[in-house]
Amino acid sequence: MTLMRLETGSEAWWQARQGQGIPLIEAHGKGVCRVTFLWRDPSGDEHHSSVQRVWLNITGVTDHHQRARPVTLVRIPGTDVWQYQIVLSDTWRGSYCLIPSTVTDDFPPEAFSSDIPSAQALREGWRNLFPRAVVDPFNPRQWRGGRGHPVCALEMPRAPHQPGWNAPDTPFTPPCWIHWQSEILANTRRVWVFATGEDNGGHRPLALLLDGQFWAQSMPVWPALQSLTDEGLLPPAVYVLIDVIDTPHRSHELPCNPAFWEAIQQELLPQIQAIAPWRDDPSTTVVAGQSFGGLSALFAGLHWPERFGCVLSQSGSYWWPGRESEKGLLISQLEEGSLGQAPLRIFLEAGTREPLIYQANLRLCSVLQRTPQQIFWREVDGGHDALCWRGGLTEGLITLWGDKLLTSR
16 A cells, blocks of 8 residues: 555656546446546645645536535645546546635535535536646646636547537638727627638628627537537538627626627628628527527527528527526516517537526426427436537527528528
8 A cells, every 4th residue: 555655656657647548437337437636736735835725616516506515635645646536427528627625614614514415506616717727738638618717628439529619720711890980889798700602692691609709719619519510410501609798788688688788789780781791580590508598599590580591599598587597587578478579590508517597598488388389308418518519509599590502502
């Protein structure tokens, strides 16, 4: 045992672990995998390092959505090795980050004091920790998550295929971008315009992507869209990615805000038509969004079906405006019959590991099935996570535009 401890954490030991892959994913019975997370303390063992905790935030597993006690890696005594093991289904996909800390009280006591920890205490603790998050240095698949902190990708062996995202080196014509100065909204933001295929006389369909800064910069969508177009799975199209400016603007403009969509229709779309002509047909015009963006996309389709006939909603926040409710404003209006009478094509997706949002989406789907809408429902083994959304985004576009391929050429 002493020999093993002496060897653990040596340079040769770390090199061997890197050769196996970090995190290490191993089959652990039917339908599940055992995942071992490792972090190497740059200051060495406990006699030389002040690190007391290495918090592990796994989206949809150890995050605040699960109302679970925060998880930390554990140091192997006498070494620079911190580790933690967890069992996940072999279809799971998500992101994670590590947060080293030199104190032990990063969370309020309510995060540990009961069988079901306080949601507020968990949100407060994680919110304060995220600015100190670090990526896993052994995992090259890294980006910045929605809250601005670095995260890494993790996928189990049977995680669903994500169309287009396996071809990151696909050549594409770079998008152009404009500063949209809105008189209606009294603000200015960036908008990216990306076109695939040749201009065919303004017959290319249009897709509006909310949270455009994420798909333009944090997880660039261009190669995936171009790859799927080259394969013939997507028609040549015009994509407009709309920046949210910042979190306060996002929280105000995306949740069921008519002024936001009036500004898009009256101010932005005419500018886009002059830059990249598109087919002004609701049956081929898609609005796509995630979380508040998913809510906003359906709001646009239900209120302006003559303009936006296709909705791509992922992890839509249909609990809004009451965070603890599975029945928000749009669901209530649909149940009352005041919305939803115009036919739309709606692609709905939610993760089974985002409890409130998943249940709200199930309820919404049930209500929509009693309307003239054409519904495509998809659930994924994951949480509130862009690593899941990227596959649903391309899958949704393929689904909504699938029967338009021949007519667009």
